[in-house]
Amino acid sequence: MRKILLATLLITILFSCKKEAVSPKDTSEKIIQVNDSLLETAVIYEANIRQYSNEGTFNAFTKDIPQLKELGVKIIWLMPVFPISQTKRKATGGDFASLIEDEAKLDKMLGSYYAVSDFKKINPEFGTIEDFRNLVNVAHQNDMLVILDWVPNHTGWDHTWIKNHPEYYTKNIKGEITDPLNEDGTPVGWADVADLNYDNEGLRKEMINDMSYWIKNEGIDGFRCDVAGSVPTSFWEQAIPQLRKEKPIFMLAEAWEPELLKDNLFDMAYAWDGHHLLNKLAKGEANAASWKTYMDSLNVKYEKDDILMNFVTNHDENSWNGTIKERMGENGMAMTALSYAAPGMPLIYSGQEYGLDKRLLFFEKDSFPHTKGDMWKLLQTLAEIKQNNTAMYGGKNASAYENLLADNKSILAFKRYNGSDEVIYIANLGNKEEIVNLNTKHPYKDVISKKTFTDLNEIKLDKNEFMLLEKL
Numbered sequence: 001m002r003k004i005l006l007a008t009l010l011i012t013i014l015f016s017c018k019k020e021a022v023s024p025k026d027t028s029e030k031i032i033q034v035n036d037s038l039l040e041t042a043v044i045y046e047a048n049i050r051q052y053s054n055e056g057t058f059n060a061f062t063k064d065i066p067q068l069k070e071l072g073v074k075i076i077w078l079m080p081v082f083p084i085s086q087t088k089r090k091a092t093g094g095d096f097a098s099l100i101e102d103e104a105k106l107d108k109m110l111g112s113y114y115a116v117s118d119f120k121k122i123n124p125e126f127g128t129i130e131d132f133r134n135l136v137n138v139a140h141q142n143d144m145l146v147i148l149d150w151v152p153n154h155t156g157w158d159h160t161w162i163k164n165h166p167e168y169y170t171k172n173i174k175g176e177i178t179d180p181l182n183e184d185g186t187p188v189g190w191a192d193v194a195d196l197n198y199d200n201e202g203l204r205k206e207m208i209n210d211m212s213y214w215i216k217n218e219g220i221d222g223f224r225c226d227v228a229g230s231v232p233t234s235f236w237e238q239a240i241p242q243l244r245k246e247k248p249i250f251m252l253a254e255a256w257e258p259e260l261l262k263d264n265l266f267d268m269a270y271a272w273d274g275h276h277l278l279n280k281l282a283k284g285e286a287n288a289a290s291w292k293t294y295m296d297s298l299n300v301k302y303e304k305d306d307i308l309m310n311f312v313t314n315h316d317e318n319s320w321n322g323t324i325k326e327r328m329g330e331n332g333m334a335m336t337a338l339s340y341a342a343p344g345m346p347l348i349y350s351g352q353e354y355g356l357d358k359r360l361l362f363f364e365k366d367s368f369p370h371t372k373g374d375m376w377k378l379l380q381t382l383a384e385i386k387q388n389n390t391a392m393y394g395g396k397n398a399s400a401y402e403n404l405l406a407d408n409k410s411i412l413a414f415k416r417y418n419g420s421d422e423v424i425y426i427a428n429l430g431n432k433e434e435i436v437n438l439n440t441k442h443p444y445k446d447v448i449s450k451k452t453f454t455d456l457n458e459i460k461l462d463k464n465e466f467m468l469l470e471k472l
Contacts (some may be wrong), residue, residue, distance in 0.1 A: 013134060030140045034248040038145075039267070039345070039395030040430075041387045042074035044252075048315055048350040049079065049126050058131040064370075065138050069251035071353060071376075072383025075250060076139050077224045079247070079315060080113035081132065082150045083123050085156025090192045090363050097363075108364045113149070114226060115156035115192045119210040136219055145221035147250055148214055152207060153230045154180055154193035161206075162194060166202040166404060170195040180230070198232045206237045226424045228266070229255035236265050242294070252309065261306045267396075271344060272309035278312060278335045279350040281330035287409040287429055294341075295403065295414075305396040309390035311347035318361040320342035333378055334427050334466035337448065340382040341468055343398045343418065351384065353379055378448070382468070385447050389470060391421040404438060411436055411461070420471075424456070425467035434461050444469040 003042040045068055050188070055061035058081075089111035091097040097109040110125065122129050139146045155161060161168045162177065169177040180195040196203060197279045229235070241264075243249055253266040256273065260266045277294050280286035307397070310319075311323050312335050324332040342345045351360065351368040355375040360366045386392040393399040399418040405411050410430030416423050423445070426433050438456035445452045446467040453459065456469065 008446050029137050029219065032140050032143055032145060032221070034145060034250045035397050036269075038074055038307045039250075040253065040390075040393040041072065042345055042395070042396060043072040043383060043386065044075040044077055044309065044345055044347050044418040045071075045073040046347060047313055048077065048360065049081065050113075051360045051368070053370075054367050056125065056273050056365060056367070058127040059136045062131075065135070065144070066142055067411055068144070069142055070383070071348060071379045072387055073242075073348065074220075075145045075147060077147050077252065078149060079311040080116060080151060081123055081126060082116045082154045083118050083121050084111040084113065084125075085115045085117040085158035085192070086111070087157035088192045092361060092363050096192070096210055110364055112154075112192055112363060112409050114154075114190075116151050117156045117158040118160070119155075119207075120213055123158045133218065134440075140219075146251055147222040147224055147252065148220050149226060150195070150211060150223040150237075151226045152441055153227045154195050156192065157194055159194070160347075161203075165202065165206075168200055168206075169319055170197045174426045183275075199234050203234055204238060207235075208242055209237065211243055212246060215243060215249065216225040222252070222267075224252040224254065226254050226268075228253035229257045230256035230262060233257075233259055233265075236260065237263070240265050240266075258301050258303075258306065261302065263461070268309050268345060271310050274344075275311055275317070278338065279327050281338075281412070281429055282331035282335050284429070284431070286429060289409050291412050291414075292403050292406055295401065298343075304398075307398075308344040309347050310344045311349070312336050312339055313349045313352055313356075314347060315349065315360075315362075318356065319350075319359055323359060324352070325357055330464045331427075331429075333375070334464065335468055336375075336378060337382060337468055338412075338425060339425065340386060340392070341423065342394075343393045343401050343416070346382070346386075347384065348379065373392070381447055385423065385468065385470060389421050389423060391416045391423045391471075393418060405436070410434055414440070422472075424469040425466070426459075426461065426469065428461040428463055433463065435459070436461055443472045445472055446470075 011113055049058060049061055050056045089097040089109060091109035092098060097106055100106040108345055122132050136146050172178050177194050179191045179193060183190055198204060211223065240251060251266040252268045253260045255269055271413060273294060277286055277290060279472060328335050345379065353376050354368060354370050355373050356368055391399045399416045402415045404413040404415055409433055410428060411426065412429055413426040426436065436459045440456040443452060443454050444456060448468055448471050
């Protein structure tokens with residue numbers, strides 16, 4: 001009997017060890033949580049896994065995560081990691097891949113990340129769930145949050161809800177499920193996806209369950225929600241409090257609507273108006289007065305603790321509207337520095353740190369060289385001052401902002417300050433050299449050129465020249 005008991009005990013121990021070995025949770029994982037302090041100095045990085053590397057895998061990106069610390073990255077936003085629907089899969093040019101007769105060409109058309117076929121699975125194109133878990137763990141070990149790009153407005157046509165829950169979808173007068181439509185009933189142009197109907201309570205419950213799954217089971221830290229303004233605000237009022245019960249999370253809305261930031265809903269929204277203005281400033285289609293008008297408008301639209309994401313590029317802008325060079329010309333670096341100096345959180349899109357000079361393909365595999373050059377150095381410099389100077393705080397307790405030289409249309413200048421800390425951004429948007437006089441008595445250092453000034457009187461600025469001045 002004793003031998004039987006010992007044998008039983010041994011089997012139990014071995015079974016327990018084996019079970020522990022395959023557990024999805026690693027007890028050695030570092031726990032990092034969203035907090036206001038982190039958000040003040042954070043840079044957010046949009047990871048396009050497919051195009052980031054030649055391999056297009058989680059593992060290829062994960063090995064570079066430690067380098068992102070050099071750029072001040074504290075939040076990694078992963079573009080959708082879910083399986084992509086095959087039905088109505090899009091191809092380069094906008095047509096359905098099914099129309100391509102050449103099989104070799106057809107195989108290259110991978111479709112849109114945003115046509116999700118299953119919200120609880122990993123796209124095998126990128127690797128396995130274990131690879132994904134390793135990415136999250138490495139990010140946490142490097143003090144970074146990981147947020148998933150969530151697509152709440154629609155699904156791909158292969159999603160199981162199409163067959164099992166057609167009541168979750170918008171239908172036309174014939175009772176057919178439709179792609180997303182404009183208010184006048186015309187198609188938005190996203191024929192590869194089916195529009196969800198949030199009048200259905202079952203859909204709301206299941207969507208919240210799917211989002212909760214990634215927080216509870218995989219330890220992710222929040223979501224970037226695609227076209228969040230197209231989903232009823234009442235859903236976010238229902239969903240986000242439930243998600244926050246699991247743990248503190250960071251919520252980014254691909255939207256500008258101020259109501260999405262109220263009452264502890266989303267933490268951050270897109271500075272769409274700001275982005276469009278950066279393009280115009282760079283091309284000479286707007287001036288310093290336009291910037292002042294924009295900044296004044298933010299005080300009317302948004303509350304003091306609202307955060308806006310500032311960006312010179314992202315996946316949509318790069319693929320559809322052009323590279324930074326195409327849209328901003330010689331002023332690309334000046335506008336990048338402006339996206340950091342202005343109140344809010346700056347975004348880096350995959351490849352931007354390497355001076356990305358091509359439009360990345362959207363529906364098929366692409367990649368870019370990983371050569372560190374002038375843009376990497378600039379982003380390093382901007383990260384250093386953002387992390388070490390409280391005047392650059394851009395979160396819920398953002399540092400104060402003051403326009404300077406309000407009557408000068410060629411020179412864009414403003415001050416950020418917090419206690420005794422102070423930085424001044426200044427850029428010559430005109431087409432000739434300008435002499436700038438800010439009537440200061442303190443010494444400053446331009447963190448870009450490393451030049452020091454005893455004061456800011458009679459400063460020469462060439463056309464397209466900019467400075468980020470730190471008070472010494």
